[in-house]
Amino acid sequence: MTIAVLGAGAFGTALAVALARNGDAVGLWARDAGHAAAMQATRRNDRRLPGAELPQNVTVSAEIADFLAASTILLAVPMQRLDAFLHDHAGALDGRMLVACCKGIDLASGRGPVAIIAAACPKATPAILTGPSFAADIARGLPTALTLACADPRAGEALQAELSTPVLRLYRTEDTAGAELGGALKNVIAIAAGVVSGAGLGDSARAALMTRGFAEMSRLAFALGARPETLAGLSGFGDLVLTCTSAQSRNFRFGQALGAGEPFDTTTTVEGAATAEAASVVAGRMAIDIPITRMVAALVGGHVSVPQAVEALLSRPLKKE
Numbered sequence: 001m002t003i004a005v006l007g008a009g010a011f012g013t014a015l016a017v018a019l020a021r022n023g024d025a026v027g028l029w030a031r032d033a034g035h036a037a038a039m040q041a042t043r044r045n046d047r048r049l050p051g052a053e054l055p056q057n058v059t060v061s062a063e064i065a066d067f068l069a070a071s072t073i074l075l076a077v078p079m080q081r082l083d084a085f086l087h088d089h090a091g092a093l094d095g096r097m098l099v100a101c102c103k104g105i106d107l108a109s110g111r112g113p114v115a116i117i118a119a120a121c122p123k124a125t126p127a128i129l130t131g132p133s134f135a136a137d138i139a140r141g142l143p144t145a146l147t148l149a150c151a152d153p154r155a156g157e158a159l160q161a162e163l164s165t166p167v168l169r170l171y172r173t174e175d176t177a178g179a180e181l182g183g184a185l186k187n188v189i190a191i192a193a194g195v196v197s198g199a200g201l202g203d204s205a206r207a208a209l210m211t212r213g214f215a216e217m218s219r220l221a222f223a224l225g226a227r228p229e230t231l232a233g234l235s236g237f238g239d240l241v242l243t244c245t246s247a248q249s250r251n252f253r254f255g256q257a258l259g260a261g262e263p264f265d266t267t268t269t270v271e272g273a274a275t276a277e278a279a280s281v282v283a284g285r286m287a288i289d290i291p292i293t294r295m296v297a298a299l300v301g302g303h304v305s306v307p308q309a310v311e312a313l314l315s316r317p318l319k320k321e
């Protein structure tokens with residue numbers, strides 16, 4: 001086995017399916033032994049990715065020890081769980097090629113996935129796989145392009161070759177900060193775009209929101225060392241467009257429910273919610289203005305109503321674009 005995917009949510013499962021179609025033997029770790037056994041037996045993940053069939057060369061287990069022969073390990077656990085997960089398993093994971101497949105900023109530390117990996121597993125080679133893709137599309141074998149970011153160029157080239165498939169095209173960069181910040185911050189703007197949609201403010205308002213959202217994503221990301229071309233690429237602009245315009249996105253749907261004053265299933269993974277708060281703290285320390293993100297954090301925290309948030313954004317001083 002050369003590849004293991006740790007985390008059998010929608011995305012981890014979809015990646016395991018796609019990589020197995022390349023002919024590789026792929027390991028898929030689920031934290032719940034009963035869930036792992038059911039997937040191994042039924043060749044399906046009805047809990048997280050209904051409708052996708054696991055190829056025979058995917059082995060599912062709840063024992064990380066079963067996958068330690070893998071040379072490349074994909075980490076597909078939610079962002080706010082990554083730090084604890086790595087600390088629990090650092091003995092097994094340090095020194096390996098670890099590819100984060102999550103999007104967000106850790107609320108406790110203000111770090112992105114690559115820095116979280118580097119701190120927990122200092123001998124590992126960290127990378128991140130991110131960009132515009134819905135798990136269901138990847139599992140169906142629809143064409144998809146993602147960004148693979150790794151600071152070590154040789155490791156990045158090897159990962160690009162190993163993790164690309166005929167329909168899953170990876171573009172390479174060494175700019176890990178740009179890749180992870182684009183993926184993290186676009187989820188926040190997608191919540192805001194959902195609010196605009198749910199509150200019935202119109203498509204013109206959504207286009208304005210996405211554009212000003214991209215401006216503030218870029219402002220914060222550049223201050224944190226990201227490169228402009230990465231923000232303009234798949235992991236930034238590309239994923240912003242996808243997530244702000246599709247009802248397949250959980251962040252967008254969560255925002256729609258907020259905007260319409262409707263309930264939303266609290267067990268759904270909505271990475272932008274915690275990241276709005278984490279990004280607001282980071283930007284506040286650096287005196288960087290990210291008004292949409294701060295408003296999303298205030299809305300999610302229940303500190304403002306939707307009409308108050310809209311009024312606050314519309315009454316900001318007029319300025320140069």
Ligand SMILES: NC(=O)C1=CN([C@@H]2O[C@H](COP(=O)(O)OP(=O)(O)OC[C@H]3O[C@@H](n4cnc5c(N)ncnc54)[C@H](OP(=O)(O)O)[C@@H]3O)[C@@H](O)[C@H]2O)C=CC1
Pocket residue numbers: 007008009010011012031032035047048076077078079081085101102103104133134135136268269271
């Ligand atoms: N879904 C998508 O289309 C895409 C998702 N992503 C990113 O992938 C990451 C994972 O999302 P996704 O797979 O969709 O999430 P899901 O909601 O589908 O699944 C979450 C997964 O995380 C597991 N999990 C929850 N808590 C812990 C924990 N404490 N330790 C270890 N595992 C835990 C869950 O296990 P259990 O089932 O037992 O609860 C489940 O396997 C996110 O950062 C997301 O932004 C990126 C691109 C596309």
Ligand SMILES: O=C(CO)COP(=O)(O)O
Pocket residue numbers: 103131132133134187190239242243248249250251252269270271
């Ligand atoms: O990151 C994604 C698309 O690239 C998935 O979006 P959601 O997490 O909002 O569903």
